[in-house]
Amino acid sequence: MAKEEARIMEGKVSLPYRWALGPVFSRFFDEIKNKKIMGTKCPKCRRVLVPARKFCPRCFEDNLEWVQVSDKGKIRTWSMITFEFSGQPKPPPYICALVDLDGADTSLSHFIDGVDMTDLEKVRDQVHIGMRVEAKWSDNRQGNIMDIAYFKPM
Amino acid sequence: MARRAAIIGVGQTKHGRREDVNYVELIYEAVKAAIADAGISPDDIEAVAQGSMPSPMEGVNANHLYWADAMTAFGKPLLRTATCGSVGMSIAHLATYHITSGMFDMVLAVGAQKMFEGDPQGTMATVADPWFQRWFIAGAPGVFSMQAHQYMYRYNLPEERVREAAARISVNHHDNAMDNPYAHLRFKVTMEDVMKSRIIAYPTRLMDVCPSSDGACAVIFASEEKAKKMGRKVAWVKGMNYAGDEHFFGDSDKVVWEAAIVAAKKAYQQAGITNPRKELDVAEVYNPFTYQELIFYECFGFCDFGKACELVEDGVVLRGGELPCDPSGGVLCTNPIGATGLLRVAEAALQVTGRAGDRQIAGAKTALAHAMGGACQFNGIMIVGSEL
Numbered sequence: 415m416a417k418e419e420a421r422i423m424e425g426k427v428s429l430p431y432r433w434a435l436g437p438v439f440s441r442f443f444d445e446i447k448n449k450k451i452m453g454t455k456c457p458k459c460r461r462v463l464v465p466a467r468k469f470c471p472r473c474f475e476d477n478l479e480w481v482q483v484s485d486k487g488k489i490r491t492w493s494m495i496t497f498e499f500s501g502q503p504k505p506p507p508y509i510c511a512l513v514d515l516d517g518a519d520t521s522l523s524h525f526i527d528g529v530d531m532t533d534l535e536k537v538r539d540q541v542h543i544g545m546r547v548e549a550k551w552s553d554n555r556q557g558n559i560m561d562i563a564y565f566k567p568m
Numbered sequence: 569m570a571r572r573a574a575i576i577g578v579g580q581t582k583h584g585r586r587e588d589v590n591y592v593e594l595i596y597e598a599v600k601a602a603i604a605d606a607g608i609s610p611d612d613i614e615a616v617a618q619g620s621m622p623s624p625m626e627g628v629n630a631n632h633l634y635w636a637d638a639m640t641a642f643g644k645p646l647l648r649t650a651t652c653g654s655v656g657m658s659i660a661h662l663a664t665y666h667i668t669s670g671m672f673d674m675v676l677a678v679g680a681q682k683m684f685e686g687d688p689q690g691t692m693a694t695v696a697d698p699w700f701q702r703w704f705i706a707g708a709p710g711v712f713s714m715q716a717h718q719y720m721y722r723y724n725l726p727e728e729r730v731r732e733a734a735a736r737i738s739v740n741h742h743d744n745a746m747d748n749p750y751a752h753l754r755f756k757v758t759m760e761d762v763m764k765s766r767i768i769a770y771p772t773r774l775m776d777v778c779p780s781s782d783g784a785c786a787v788i789f790a791s792e793e794k795a796k797k798m799g800r801k802v803a804w805v806k807g808m809n810y811a812g813d814e815h816f817f818g819d820s821d822k823v824v825w826e827a828a829i830v831a832a833k834k835a836y837q838q839a840g841i842t843n844p845r846k847e848l849d850v851a852e853v854y855n856p857f858t859y860q861e862l863i864f865y866e867c868f869g870f871c872d873f874g875k876a877c878e879l880v881e882d883g884v885v886l887r888g889g890e891l892p893c894d895p896s897g898g899v900l901c902t903n904p905i906g907a908t909g910l911l912r913v914a915e916a917a918l919q920v921t922g923r924a925g926d927r928q929i930a931g932a933k934t935a936l937a938h939a940m941g942g943a944c945q946f947n948g949i950m951i952v953g954s955e956l
Contacts, residue, residue, distance in 0.1 A: 420587060420588045420589065422587065425627060427624065427627050431698075433698055433699075435699070439699060443699075463819075465699075465700050465816075471814045471815075471819070472814075490718065490818070491714040491715070491717045491718035491721070492714060492717065493709075493710050493713035493714045493717060493769045493770055493771075493772075494767075494769070494770040495707065495709075495710050495768075495769050496766075496767055496768055496769065496770070497707075497709065497766075497768035497769065499689035499690070499693075499707050500687050500689055500690040500693075501687075501689060501690040501692075501693030501694070501707070502689075502693075502707060503703045503704070510704045510705070510710045510714065511704075511714070512714060512817065512818045520816060520818050520819045521817075521818030521819075522818055523700065523701050523703075523704035523705055523816075523817055523818055524704055525703075525704065534767060534770055537770075543717065543718065543721040544721070558699070559699060559700055559703060560703070
Protein backbone atom coordinates (compact mmCIF):
# COMPACT_ATOMS: atom_id res chain seq x y z
CA MET A 415 0.00 0.00 0.00
CA ALA A 416 1.24 3.48 -0.81
CA LYS A 417 2.31 5.65 2.11
CA GLU A 418 -0.37 8.22 3.09
CA GLU A 419 0.33 11.87 2.47
CA ALA A 420 -0.59 14.50 5.08
CA ARG A 421 -1.96 17.57 3.31
CA ILE A 422 -3.33 20.97 4.42
CA MET A 423 -6.90 22.21 3.81
CA GLU A 424 -7.47 25.96 4.02
CA GLY A 425 -10.55 27.62 5.51
CA LYS A 426 -11.75 30.80 7.16
CA VAL A 427 -14.18 31.76 9.94
CA SER A 428 -15.41 35.37 10.03
CA LEU A 429 -17.99 36.50 12.58
CA PRO A 430 -19.61 39.94 13.07
CA TYR A 431 -20.69 41.15 16.53
CA ARG A 432 -22.91 43.82 18.10
CA TRP A 433 -21.54 44.56 21.58
CA ALA A 434 -23.87 46.17 24.17
CA LEU A 435 -21.85 48.83 26.00
CA GLY A 436 -24.13 49.15 29.03
CA PRO A 437 -24.99 52.52 30.59
CA VAL A 438 -21.63 53.17 32.30
CA PHE A 439 -19.36 52.60 29.32
CA SER A 440 -21.93 54.46 27.13
CA ARG A 441 -21.64 57.52 29.37
CA PHE A 442 -17.85 57.21 29.53
CA PHE A 443 -17.72 57.41 25.74
CA ASP A 444 -20.27 60.27 25.62
CA GLU A 445 -18.07 62.24 28.03
CA ILE A 446 -14.82 61.42 26.24
CA LYS A 447 -16.25 63.06 23.09
CA ASN A 448 -16.26 66.25 25.17
CA LYS A 449 -12.64 65.71 26.25
CA LYS A 450 -13.63 64.48 29.71
CA ILE A 451 -12.08 61.31 31.15
CA MET A 452 -14.47 59.86 33.70
CA GLY A 453 -13.91 57.43 36.52
CA THR A 454 -16.19 55.97 39.16
CA LYS A 455 -15.38 56.08 42.87
CA CYS A 456 -16.19 53.11 45.08
CA PRO A 457 -18.01 54.18 48.28
CA LYS A 458 -16.27 51.43 50.23
CA CYS A 459 -12.58 51.36 49.23
CA ARG A 460 -12.69 54.98 47.95
CA ARG A 461 -10.68 54.06 44.88
CA VAL A 462 -11.36 55.98 41.67
CA LEU A 463 -11.54 53.40 38.89
CA VAL A 464 -10.68 54.47 35.34
CA PRO A 465 -12.21 53.72 32.90
CA ALA A 466 -15.50 54.11 34.80
CA ARG A 467 -17.08 50.86 36.02
CA LYS A 468 -20.55 49.72 36.87
CA PHE A 469 -19.23 48.07 40.05
CA CYS A 470 -16.02 47.83 42.08
CA PRO A 471 -14.43 44.45 41.30
CA ARG A 472 -12.93 44.15 44.81
CA CYS A 473 -15.73 45.46 47.06
CA PHE A 474 -18.54 44.37 44.76
CA GLU A 475 -20.39 47.64 45.43
CA ASP A 476 -22.40 49.18 42.60
CA ASN A 477 -23.50 52.60 43.89
CA LEU A 478 -20.38 54.23 42.49
CA GLU A 479 -20.01 58.01 42.15
CA TRP A 480 -18.98 59.57 38.82
CA VAL A 481 -15.83 61.70 39.02
CA GLN A 482 -13.85 63.44 36.31
CA VAL A 483 -10.11 62.74 36.38
CA SER A 484 -7.36 64.76 34.75
CA ASP A 485 -6.22 64.24 31.18
CA LYS A 486 -2.68 64.57 32.55
CA GLY A 487 -0.68 62.05 34.53
CA LYS A 488 2.52 60.09 34.61
CA ILE A 489 3.79 56.98 32.88
CA ARG A 490 3.64 53.84 35.05
CA THR A 491 5.38 51.75 32.38
CA TRP A 492 5.80 51.58 28.60
CA SER A 493 7.06 49.39 25.77
CA MET A 494 7.91 50.26 22.18
CA ILE A 495 6.39 47.65 19.88
CA THR A 496 8.61 46.93 16.89
CA PHE A 497 7.20 43.65 15.58
CA GLU A 498 4.23 43.07 13.29
CA PHE A 499 1.27 40.83 14.09
CA SER A 500 -2.30 40.55 12.92
CA GLY A 501 -4.95 42.32 14.96
CA GLN A 502 -2.40 45.07 15.57
CA PRO A 503 -3.88 48.58 16.04
CA LYS A 504 -1.35 50.31 13.74
CA PRO A 505 1.92 49.58 11.98
CA PRO A 506 4.98 49.46 14.27
CA PRO A 507 6.85 51.18 15.73
CA TYR A 508 4.48 52.52 18.36
CA ILE A 509 4.55 52.83 22.14
CA CYS A 510 2.05 51.18 24.48
CA ALA A 511 1.90 52.43 28.05
CA LEU A 512 0.06 52.48 31.32
CA VAL A 513 -0.72 56.05 32.40
CA ASP A 514 -1.56 56.98 36.01
CA LEU A 515 -3.94 59.89 35.47
CA ASP A 516 -4.10 62.53 38.21
CA GLY A 517 -7.09 61.69 40.40
CA ALA A 518 -7.30 58.00 39.37
CA ASP A 519 -6.29 54.97 41.44
CA THR A 520 -5.94 52.63 38.47
CA SER A 521 -3.75 52.96 35.40
CA LEU A 522 -5.10 53.50 31.88
CA SER A 523 -3.75 51.56 28.89
CA HIS A 524 -3.00 53.82 25.90
CA PHE A 525 -0.38 54.97 23.40
CA ILE A 526 2.52 57.39 23.92
CA ASP A 527 3.33 59.41 20.81
CA GLY A 528 4.49 62.84 19.73
CA VAL A 529 8.09 61.64 20.07
CA ASP A 530 10.72 60.77 17.47
CA MET A 531 10.50 56.98 17.06
CA THR A 532 13.13 56.59 14.35
CA ASP A 533 15.32 54.64 16.73
CA LEU A 534 15.13 53.18 20.22
CA GLU A 535 17.88 55.33 21.69
CA LYS A 536 16.00 58.48 20.72
CA VAL A 537 12.85 57.08 22.32
CA ARG A 538 14.75 56.22 25.51
CA ASP A 539 15.96 59.81 25.70
CA GLN A 540 12.43 61.16 25.35
CA VAL A 541 10.24 58.67 27.26
CA HIS A 542 10.75 57.60 30.87
CA ILE A 543 8.74 55.79 33.51
CA GLY A 544 7.42 58.42 35.93
CA MET A 545 7.44 61.25 33.39
CA ARG A 546 4.48 63.62 33.02
CA VAL A 547 2.26 63.18 29.98
CA GLU A 548 -0.99 64.71 28.74
CA ALA A 549 -3.74 63.54 26.42
CA LYS A 550 -3.55 64.60 22.79
CA TRP A 551 -7.21 64.77 21.87
CA SER A 552 -8.36 63.58 18.48
CA ASP A 553 -9.89 66.30 16.29
CA ASN A 554 -12.57 63.97 15.01
CA ARG A 555 -13.98 62.34 18.16
CA GLN A 556 -16.27 59.33 17.62
CA GLY A 557 -17.06 58.31 21.20
CA ASN A 558 -14.45 55.61 21.64
CA ILE A 559 -11.12 55.23 23.42
CA MET A 560 -9.26 56.59 20.37
CA ASP A 561 -10.85 60.00 20.98
CA ILE A 562 -7.66 60.30 22.98
CA ALA A 563 -5.26 60.01 20.05
CA TYR A 564 -2.36 59.33 22.43
CA PHE A 565 -0.53 60.72 25.46
CA LYS A 566 2.44 62.99 24.82
CA PRO A 567 5.28 64.18 27.06
CA MET A 568 4.52 67.53 28.74
CA MET B 569 -7.43 18.15 50.69
CA ALA B 570 -10.21 15.74 51.61
CA ARG B 571 -8.53 12.88 49.74
CA ARG B 572 -5.06 12.65 48.26
CA ALA B 573 -4.33 12.51 44.54
CA ALA B 574 -1.31 11.26 42.62
CA ILE B 575 -0.04 11.44 39.08
CA ILE B 576 0.34 7.90 37.78
CA GLY B 577 1.10 8.50 34.12
CA VAL B 578 2.16 11.24 31.72
CA GLY B 579 2.33 11.51 27.95
CA GLN B 580 3.41 14.23 25.58
CA THR B 581 3.90 14.58 21.87
CA LYS B 582 7.00 15.73 20.10
CA HIS B 583 6.35 19.48 19.94
CA GLY B 584 6.95 21.76 17.00
CA ARG B 585 5.32 22.24 13.63
CA ARG B 586 3.18 19.10 13.51
CA GLU B 587 1.57 19.21 10.08
CA ASP B 588 2.05 15.46 9.87
CA VAL B 589 -1.08 14.92 12.02
CA ASN B 590 -4.46 16.60 12.47
CA TYR B 591 -5.53 18.07 15.81
CA VAL B 592 -7.35 14.95 17.05
CA GLU B 593 -4.48 12.67 15.98
CA LEU B 594 -2.07 14.91 17.88
CA ILE B 595 -4.14 14.54 21.06
CA TYR B 596 -4.44 10.79 20.53
CA GLU B 597 -0.63 10.60 20.47
CA ALA B 598 -0.35 12.17 23.94
CA VAL B 599 -3.28 10.29 25.49
CA LYS B 600 -2.08 6.95 24.13
CA ALA B 601 1.37 7.64 25.60
CA ALA B 602 -0.07 8.56 29.03
CA ILE B 603 -2.21 5.42 29.16
CA ALA B 604 0.80 3.31 28.22
CA ASP B 605 2.95 5.13 30.78
CA ALA B 606 0.41 4.46 33.54
CA GLY B 607 0.02 0.86 32.43
CA ILE B 608 -3.77 1.06 32.56
CA SER B 609 -6.62 0.41 30.13
CA PRO B 610 -8.66 3.27 28.57
CA ASP B 611 -11.65 1.76 30.39
CA ASP B 612 -9.99 2.50 33.75
CA ILE B 613 -10.36 6.24 33.13
CA GLU B 614 -13.59 7.43 34.77
CA ALA B 615 -13.68 11.12 33.80
CA VAL B 616 -11.89 13.59 31.55
CA ALA B 617 -10.73 17.19 32.14
CA GLN B 618 -9.72 19.15 29.06
CA GLY B 619 -8.64 22.61 27.99
CA SER B 620 -6.90 24.80 25.45
CA MET B 621 -6.61 28.41 24.38
CA PRO B 622 -9.74 30.01 22.87
CA SER B 623 -10.99 27.63 20.19
CA PRO B 624 -10.64 30.22 17.34
CA MET B 625 -6.95 29.35 17.60
CA GLU B 626 -7.72 26.34 15.39
CA GLY B 627 -11.16 27.40 14.14
CA VAL B 628 -13.22 24.59 15.72
CA ASN B 629 -15.18 25.96 18.67
CA ALA B 630 -16.03 24.09 21.89
CA ASN B 631 -13.18 21.81 20.89
CA HIS B 632 -13.76 19.28 23.66
CA LEU B 633 -16.50 17.96 21.38
CA TYR B 634 -13.93 17.61 18.58
CA TRP B 635 -11.30 16.04 20.83
CA ALA B 636 -13.70 13.65 22.64
CA ASP B 637 -12.78 10.56 20.64
CA ALA B 638 -9.06 11.00 21.32
CA MET B 639 -9.64 11.38 25.08
CA THR B 640 -11.46 8.07 25.74
CA ALA B 641 -14.44 10.28 26.62
CA PHE B 642 -17.15 7.95 25.29
CA GLY B 643 -19.71 7.45 28.06
CA LYS B 644 -17.75 9.55 30.59
CA PRO B 645 -18.10 12.98 32.21
CA LEU B 646 -16.08 15.54 30.23
CA LEU B 647 -15.35 19.10 31.43
CA ARG B 648 -13.56 21.88 29.58
CA THR B 649 -11.75 24.71 31.33
CA ALA B 650 -10.28 27.85 29.73
CA THR B 651 -7.88 30.25 31.45
CA CYS B 652 -5.58 31.12 28.52
CA GLY B 653 -1.91 30.46 29.23
CA SER B 654 -2.62 29.00 32.64
CA VAL B 655 -5.21 26.58 31.25
CA GLY B 656 -2.86 23.60 31.51
CA MET B 657 -2.57 24.21 35.24
CA SER B 658 -6.34 24.66 35.51
CA ILE B 659 -6.82 21.28 33.82
CA ALA B 660 -4.45 19.65 36.34
CA HIS B 661 -6.34 21.32 39.20
CA LEU B 662 -9.69 20.28 37.72
CA ALA B 663 -8.58 16.65 37.46
CA THR B 664 -7.29 16.79 41.04
CA TYR B 665 -10.63 18.19 42.25
CA HIS B 666 -12.32 15.20 40.60
CA ILE B 667 -10.15 12.85 42.68
CA THR B 668 -10.06 14.73 45.99
CA SER B 669 -13.84 15.21 45.94
CA GLY B 670 -14.22 11.45 46.16
CA MET B 671 -16.28 11.29 42.98
CA PHE B 672 -13.67 9.49 40.86
CA ASP B 673 -10.58 7.33 41.29
CA MET B 674 -8.92 7.81 37.92
CA VAL B 675 -9.13 10.95 35.78
CA LEU B 676 -7.47 11.95 32.52
CA ALA B 677 -6.28 15.55 32.03
CA VAL B 678 -5.57 16.71 28.48
CA GLY B 679 -4.26 20.00 27.11
CA ALA B 680 -3.22 20.76 23.54
CA GLN B 681 -2.73 23.45 20.93
CA LYS B 682 -2.05 23.56 17.23
CA MET B 683 -0.66 27.05 16.81
CA PHE B 684 0.45 26.64 13.21
CA GLU B 685 -3.16 26.11 12.07
CA GLY B 686 -4.49 29.61 12.69
CA ASP B 687 -3.52 33.08 13.76
CA PRO B 688 -2.34 32.94 17.41
CA GLN B 689 -1.70 36.68 17.87
CA GLY B 690 -4.98 37.54 16.14
CA THR B 691 -6.84 35.10 18.40
CA MET B 692 -5.11 36.32 21.55
CA ALA B 693 -5.96 39.92 20.61
CA THR B 694 -9.64 39.00 21.06
CA VAL B 695 -9.07 37.91 24.67
CA ALA B 696 -8.97 41.57 25.76
CA ASP B 697 -12.23 43.53 26.05
CA PRO B 698 -13.18 45.23 22.76
CA TRP B 699 -13.53 48.77 24.18
CA PHE B 700 -10.56 49.74 26.31
CA GLN B 701 -7.72 47.27 26.15
CA ARG B 702 -7.72 45.45 22.81
CA TRP B 703 -5.97 48.38 21.14
CA PHE B 704 -3.12 48.50 23.57
CA ILE B 705 -2.48 45.08 25.04
CA ALA B 706 -3.00 43.02 21.90
CA GLY B 707 0.10 41.03 21.09
CA ALA B 708 1.41 39.19 24.13
CA PRO B 709 4.98 40.59 24.10
CA GLY B 710 3.80 44.18 24.63
CA VAL B 711 2.11 43.45 27.95
CA PHE B 712 4.96 41.40 29.33
CA SER B 713 7.52 43.94 28.15
CA MET B 714 5.67 46.67 30.04
CA GLN B 715 5.79 44.42 33.11
CA ALA B 716 9.54 43.82 32.66
CA HIS B 717 10.22 47.51 32.23
CA GLN B 718 8.30 48.33 35.38
CA TYR B 719 10.26 45.68 37.28
CA MET B 720 13.62 47.30 36.47
CA TYR B 721 12.31 50.72 37.41
CA ARG B 722 10.73 49.60 40.70
CA TYR B 723 14.00 48.42 42.20
CA ASN B 724 16.17 50.96 40.38
CA LEU B 725 18.12 48.11 38.77
CA PRO B 726 20.61 48.98 36.02
CA GLU B 727 19.03 47.94 32.74
CA GLU B 728 22.26 46.23 31.62
CA ARG B 729 22.27 44.02 34.70
CA VAL B 730 18.68 42.83 34.24
CA ARG B 731 19.31 42.44 30.49
CA GLU B 732 22.23 40.15 31.21
CA ALA B 733 20.34 38.07 33.79
CA ALA B 734 17.45 37.59 31.34
CA ALA B 735 19.90 36.56 28.60
CA ARG B 736 21.53 33.99 30.91
CA ILE B 737 18.09 32.48 31.52
CA SER B 738 17.60 32.18 27.75
CA VAL B 739 21.02 30.56 27.23
CA ASN B 740 20.43 28.16 30.16
CA HIS B 741 16.97 27.08 29.01
CA HIS B 742 18.08 26.55 25.41
CA ASP B 743 20.87 24.33 26.77
CA ASN B 744 18.27 22.47 28.84
CA ALA B 745 16.03 21.89 25.82
CA MET B 746 18.91 19.99 24.18
CA ASP B 747 18.32 17.34 26.88
CA ASN B 748 14.58 17.17 26.20
CA PRO B 749 13.71 15.01 23.17
CA TYR B 750 10.15 16.46 23.08
CA ALA B 751 11.19 20.16 23.03
CA HIS B 752 10.33 22.35 20.05
CA LEU B 753 13.42 24.59 19.87
CA ARG B 754 16.55 22.47 20.23
CA PHE B 755 19.55 24.63 19.47
CA LYS B 756 22.14 26.36 21.61
CA VAL B 757 22.32 30.14 21.88
CA THR B 758 25.08 32.37 23.24
CA MET B 759 24.79 35.48 25.40
CA GLU B 760 25.67 37.50 22.32
CA ASP B 761 22.95 35.77 20.25
CA VAL B 762 20.33 36.76 22.81
CA MET B 763 21.54 40.29 23.53
CA LYS B 764 21.92 41.12 19.86
CA SER B 765 18.70 39.48 18.68
CA ARG B 766 16.06 41.79 17.28
CA ILE B 767 14.08 43.92 19.72
CA ILE B 768 10.41 43.05 19.30
CA ALA B 769 8.88 45.01 22.18
CA TYR B 770 11.45 47.01 24.14
CA PRO B 771 13.09 45.77 26.35
CA THR B 772 12.25 42.28 25.06
CA ARG B 773 14.29 40.72 22.26
CA LEU B 774 13.38 37.81 20.02
CA MET B 775 15.39 35.29 22.04
CA ASP B 776 13.67 36.37 25.23
CA VAL B 777 10.42 35.00 23.79
CA CYS B 778 8.86 31.53 23.50
CA PRO B 779 7.94 30.00 20.13
CA SER B 780 4.49 29.05 18.89
CA SER B 781 4.22 25.27 18.88
CA ASP B 782 1.90 22.41 18.04
CA GLY B 783 1.75 19.84 20.81
CA ALA B 784 -0.33 17.94 23.35
CA CYS B 785 0.08 16.68 26.89
CA ALA B 786 -1.93 14.11 28.86
CA VAL B 787 -1.65 13.35 32.57
CA ILE B 788 -3.49 10.66 34.51
CA PHE B 789 -4.47 11.39 38.12
CA ALA B 790 -5.52 8.69 40.60
CA SER B 791 -6.81 8.37 44.15
CA GLU B 792 -4.49 7.25 46.96
CA GLU B 793 -5.97 3.76 46.91
CA LYS B 794 -5.43 3.30 43.16
CA ALA B 795 -2.03 4.99 43.19
CA LYS B 796 -0.70 2.71 45.92
CA LYS B 797 -1.73 -0.31 43.84
CA MET B 798 0.46 0.82 40.95
CA GLY B 799 3.44 -0.91 42.51
CA ARG B 800 5.85 1.82 41.39
CA LYS B 801 6.75 5.43 42.07
CA VAL B 802 4.03 8.01 41.58
CA ALA B 803 4.03 11.80 42.00
CA TRP B 804 1.81 12.93 44.87
CA VAL B 805 -0.03 16.24 44.67
CA LYS B 806 1.25 18.01 47.79
CA GLY B 807 -0.33 21.42 47.36
CA MET B 808 -1.96 23.63 44.75
CA ASN B 809 -3.58 27.01 44.40
CA TYR B 810 -4.73 29.43 41.77
CA ALA B 811 -5.26 33.20 41.94
CA GLY B 812 -6.24 35.94 39.54
CA ASP B 813 -6.26 39.71 39.10
CA GLU B 814 -8.92 41.97 37.63
CA HIS B 815 -9.31 42.01 33.85
CA PHE B 816 -8.02 45.57 33.54
CA PHE B 817 -4.22 45.43 33.19
CA GLY B 818 -3.83 48.75 35.01
CA ASP B 819 -5.89 47.79 38.08
CA SER B 820 -3.20 45.92 39.99
CA ASP B 821 0.54 45.74 40.55
CA LYS B 822 2.35 43.30 38.26
CA VAL B 823 5.79 43.57 39.92
CA VAL B 824 4.91 42.60 43.48
CA TRP B 825 2.28 40.46 41.84
CA GLU B 826 -0.43 39.42 44.26
CA ALA B 827 -1.89 36.64 42.06
CA ALA B 828 1.51 34.94 41.80
CA ILE B 829 2.35 35.46 45.46
CA VAL B 830 -0.99 34.12 46.74
CA ALA B 831 -0.99 31.13 44.37
CA ALA B 832 2.44 30.06 45.64
CA LYS B 833 1.89 30.90 49.31
CA LYS B 834 -1.24 28.78 49.71
CA ALA B 835 0.27 25.88 47.76
CA TYR B 836 3.34 25.98 50.04
CA GLN B 837 1.08 25.97 53.11
CA GLN B 838 -0.70 22.83 51.89
CA ALA B 839 2.60 21.16 51.07
CA GLY B 840 4.16 22.19 54.42
CA ILE B 841 6.88 24.20 52.69
CA THR B 842 8.28 27.15 54.64
CA ASN B 843 11.54 27.76 52.76
CA PRO B 844 10.86 27.09 49.06
CA ARG B 845 14.46 27.67 47.96
CA LYS B 846 15.71 24.97 50.33
CA GLU B 847 12.76 22.60 50.21
CA LEU B 848 12.07 22.55 46.48
CA ASP B 849 14.50 20.47 44.42
CA VAL B 850 13.39 21.72 41.01
CA ALA B 851 10.86 24.17 39.58
CA GLU B 852 9.09 24.32 36.23
CA VAL B 853 8.37 28.05 36.16
CA TYR B 854 6.10 29.23 33.34
CA ASN B 855 8.39 31.50 31.36
CA PRO B 856 7.19 32.63 27.94
CA PHE B 857 9.36 35.72 28.48
CA THR B 858 12.78 35.65 30.19
CA TYR B 859 12.27 38.85 32.15
CA GLN B 860 9.02 37.57 33.59
CA GLU B 861 10.80 34.56 35.07
CA LEU B 862 12.80 36.95 37.28
CA ILE B 863 9.55 38.38 38.67
CA PHE B 864 8.23 34.88 39.36
CA TYR B 865 11.37 33.90 41.33
CA GLU B 866 10.59 36.77 43.71
CA CYS B 867 6.83 36.19 43.93
CA PHE B 868 7.44 32.50 44.66
CA GLY B 869 9.83 33.32 47.50
CA PHE B 870 12.98 31.92 45.88
CA CYS B 871 14.64 35.23 46.91
CA ASP B 872 13.71 38.66 48.28
CA PHE B 873 11.94 41.23 46.11
CA GLY B 874 14.34 43.00 43.77
CA LYS B 875 16.99 40.28 44.15
CA ALA B 876 16.17 37.88 41.30
CA CYS B 877 19.23 38.88 39.25
CA GLU B 878 21.42 37.55 42.05
CA LEU B 879 19.79 34.11 41.77
CA VAL B 880 20.86 34.02 38.12
CA GLU B 881 24.29 35.59 38.69
CA ASP B 882 25.01 33.07 41.47
CA GLY B 883 23.72 30.20 39.33
CA VAL B 884 21.12 29.18 41.93
CA VAL B 885 18.36 28.70 39.35
CA LEU B 886 20.60 27.50 36.49
CA ARG B 887 21.87 24.02 35.55
CA GLY B 888 23.67 22.50 38.52
CA GLY B 889 22.33 25.15 40.90
CA GLU B 890 20.60 24.79 44.25
CA LEU B 891 17.13 25.22 42.73
CA PRO B 892 17.37 24.51 38.98
CA CYS B 893 14.46 25.97 37.01
CA ASP B 894 13.00 24.58 33.80
CA PRO B 895 15.34 21.63 33.16
CA SER B 896 12.94 20.78 30.30
CA GLY B 897 13.85 24.03 28.55
CA GLY B 898 10.52 25.38 29.72
CA VAL B 899 7.99 27.47 27.88
CA LEU B 900 10.83 29.44 26.32
CA CYS B 901 11.64 26.47 24.08
CA THR B 902 8.21 24.78 23.76
CA ASN B 903 4.85 26.51 23.81
CA PRO B 904 1.74 24.70 22.54
CA ILE B 905 -0.20 26.99 24.90
CA GLY B 906 -3.13 24.75 25.88
CA ALA B 907 -0.64 22.01 26.79
CA THR B 908 2.07 24.25 28.23
CA GLY B 909 0.84 24.50 31.83
CA LEU B 910 0.09 20.77 31.93
CA LEU B 911 3.58 20.09 30.58
CA ARG B 912 4.97 21.91 33.63
CA VAL B 913 3.01 19.45 35.83
CA ALA B 914 4.07 16.45 33.73
CA GLU B 915 7.73 17.47 33.85
CA ALA B 916 7.54 18.02 37.63
CA ALA B 917 5.98 14.55 38.01
CA LEU B 918 8.73 12.98 35.88
CA GLN B 919 11.36 14.69 38.04
CA VAL B 920 10.06 13.45 41.41
CA THR B 921 9.64 9.92 40.10
CA GLY B 922 13.18 9.91 38.69
CA ARG B 923 11.98 9.39 35.12
CA ALA B 924 13.04 12.62 33.43
CA GLY B 925 15.80 11.04 31.33
CA ASP B 926 18.69 13.32 30.37
CA ARG B 927 16.96 16.29 32.00
CA GLN B 928 16.64 14.54 35.38
CA ILE B 929 17.71 16.56 38.43
CA ALA B 930 19.47 13.93 40.56
CA GLY B 931 17.52 12.96 43.67
CA ALA B 932 14.62 15.39 43.08
CA LYS B 933 11.88 14.72 45.63
CA THR B 934 9.80 17.91 45.59
CA ALA B 935 8.98 19.99 42.52
CA LEU B 936 6.99 23.12 41.77
CA ALA B 937 4.95 23.51 38.58
CA HIS B 938 3.51 26.86 37.57
CA ALA B 939 1.47 28.49 34.83
CA MET B 940 0.39 32.05 34.06
CA GLY B 941 -2.53 33.19 31.91
CA GLY B 942 -4.20 36.19 30.35
CA ALA B 943 -2.63 39.63 30.03
CA CYS B 944 -0.80 39.19 33.35
CA GLN B 945 -4.05 38.04 34.98
CA PHE B 946 -3.87 34.48 36.36
CA ASN B 947 -1.34 32.29 38.18
CA GLY B 948 -1.61 28.65 39.20
CA ILE B 949 0.77 26.42 41.15
CA MET B 950 1.00 22.70 41.82
CA ILE B 951 3.61 21.14 44.12
CA VAL B 952 4.33 17.45 43.59
CA GLY B 953 6.45 15.13 45.67
CA SER B 954 7.78 11.61 45.73
CA GLU B 955 6.36 10.90 49.21
CA LEU B 956 2.69 11.01 50.25
